[in-house]
Amino acid sequence: MTTAFRNWQAVQQEVLRRIHAREWAPGNLIPNEADLAAEFGCARATVNRALRAVAEAGLLDRKRKAGTRVALQPVARATLSIAVIRQEVEDKGARYSYALLERAVVRPPAPVRATLNTADAALLHVRAMHFADGLPYALEDRWINPQGAPDVLDQPFDTTSANEWLLEHTPYTGGDIALSAHNATHVEAQELGCNEGAALFALTRNTWNGPVAVTRVRLLFAPGHTMQADL
Amino acid sequence: MTTAFRNWQAVQQEVLRRIHAREWAPGNLIPNEADLAAEFGCARATVNRALRAVAEAGLLDRKRKAGTRVALQPVARATLSIAVIRQEVEDKGARYSYALLERAVVRPPAPVRATLNTADAALLHVRAMHFADGLPYALEDRWINPQGAPDVLDQPFDTTSANEWLLEHTPYTGGDIALSAHNATHVEAQELGCNEGAALFALTRNTWNGPVAVTRVRLLFAPGHTMQADL
Numbered sequence: 001m002t003t004a005f006r007n008w009q010a011v012q013q014e015v016l017r018r019i020h021a022r023e024w025a026p027g028n029l030i031p032n033e034a035d036l037a038a039e040f041g042c043a044r045a046t047v048n049r050a051l052r053a054v055a056e057a058g059l060l061d062r063k064r065k066a067g068t069r070v071a072l073q074p075v076a077r078a079t080l081s082i083a084v085i086r087q088e089v090e091d092k093g094a095r096y097s098y099a100l101l102e103r104a105v106v107r108p109p110a111p112v113r114a115t116l117n118t119a120d121a122a123l124l125h126v127r128a129m130h131f132a133d134g135l136p137y138a139l140e141d142r143w144i145n146p147q148g149a150p151d152v153l154d155q156p157f158d159t160t161s162a163n164e165w166l167l168e169h170t171p172y173t174g175g176d177i178a179l180s181a182h183n184a185t186h187v188e189a190q191e192l193g194c195n196e197g198a199a200l201f202a203l204t205r206n207t208w209n210g211p212v213a214v215t216r217v218r219l220l221f222a223p224g225h226t227m228q229a230d231l
Numbered sequence: 232m233t234t235a236f237r238n239w240q241a242v243q244q245e246v247l248r249r250i251h252a253r254e255w256a257p258g259n260l261i262p263n264e265a266d267l268a269a270e271f272g273c274a275r276a277t278v279n280r281a282l283r284a285v286a287e288a289g290l291l292d293r294k295r296k297a298g299t300r301v302a303l304q305p306v307a308r309a310t311l312s313i314a315v316i317r318q319e320v321e322d323k324g325a326r327y328s329y330a331l332l333e334r335a336v337v338r339p340p341a342p343v344r345a346t347l348n349t350a351d352a353a354l355l356h357v358r359a360m361h362f363a364d365g366l367p368y369a370l371e372d373r374w375i376n377p378q379g380a381p382d383v384l385d386q387p388f389d390t391t392s393a394n395e396w397l398l399e400h401t402p403y404t405g406g407d408i409a410l411s412a413h414n415a416t417h418v419e420a421q422e423l424g425c426n427e428g429a430a431l432f433a434l435t436r437n438t439w440n441g442p443v444a445v446t447r448v449r450l451l452f453a454p455g456h457t458m459q460a461d462l
Contacts, residue, residue, distance in 0.1 A: 228409045
């Protein structure tokens with residue numbers, strides 16, 4: 001093929017066509033970027049941009065040294081952006097407010113101790129509600145490890161949420177999230193102002209600073225919450 | 232500071248410390264990589280790796296030409312990997328199977344027409360169940376646009392799912408996903424073998440090939456489903 005490809009989208013379409021036509025079969029190495037640029041009559045950066053897009057869609061596996069192969073098992077990737085809750089609410093054009101429900105220093109239940117690897121240590125437990133335009137938006141249930149969050153025991157969290165305070169004051173190096181659906185219990189339903197049993201979107205997040213647990217939080221969003229991402 | 236930093240994790244810790252100590256304040260430009268490498272006594276690639284990690288955690292905003300600034304509003308990013316359902320089930324160590332529930336060429340309801348921008352065209356509607364070890368795993372409700380998926384009307388989808396067939400035969404250039412929680416209806420509960428009203432994790436995905444809609448699918452997972460990602 002000697003047609004010049006004018007932009008990366010055109011190169012992407014041709015790459016997709018070859019993959020779907022099995023001209024480039026699953027598991028096979030594809031030509032390198034320089035050869036493709038020569039074939040397509042475009043800049044190498046254009047080929048790079050196109051291959052990156054196809055790789056992000058999960059159809060190519062790119063390895064720095066081993067080259068680029070057609071994926072055996074395509075995996076699509078979507079990136080979730082998780083902002084501080086105040087920002088998330090304000091980005092929806094709503095007024096944010098916050099209320100502390102409960103604050104105590106206690107030994108967490110066994111599953112939390114096991115996840116955070118905090119043995120018998122007492123952690124700070126905080127329950128709080130985040131509001132959008134005065135209506136319950138998300139119910140927060142959080143455990144904070146004082147070993148991973150210096151000065152946290154001095155914080156009342158009565159006006160500033162732990163969500164905001166931790167982001168500003170506590171470094172973390174990594175973590176994980178889990179998304180699921182949860183039927184509102186009687187208490188949760190009262191707090192969120194919904195029916196008992198309502199399907200709630202739940203986001204559980206653990207964050208770490210190196211080997212030390214910083215915090216574990218579960219957010220239960222009021223009914224109807226949706227989390228979106230581009231593919 | 233003239234201490235040599237041995238690895239990118241050490242550089243990352245120092246960058247986090249400066250951000251949290253407000254030595255580098257929100258919105259401020261930080262020194263460039265070459266200057267930081269000189270200051271830290273390490274390779275520029277080490278600084279790059281560290282800044283990338285901090286940017287992925289949402290605390291730095293990196294712009295190719297404008298340099299790197301401390302984020303005004305930190306946004307954490309998590310990448311979800313979405314495999315074909317067969318692979319997802321097999322990755323859990325379970326046996327995958329599939330059953331077609333319904334297949335028809337019909338005009339979709341208004342919200343689907345509006346989302347896919349397919350006007351009055353008839354689309355292929357497929358309902359199917361994916362099983363793990365013989366138990367319902369995910370209920371699929373899918374609309375496919377023949378304009379975006381050539382030959383799709385010739386496919387019976389009685390043994391191969393549309394999920395797998397589309398991935399192998401139909402190019403797409405982009406899409407979006409939405410995650411939410413949904414109370415099982417009477418029919419869904421019967422199909423999934425759960426209680427009516429059970430909280431189900433729902434994943435809705437639209438995919439496009441340029442301006443042409445390819446497919447819209449809603450997957451309702453059996454109770455207890457969790458989607459996980461690293462921060």
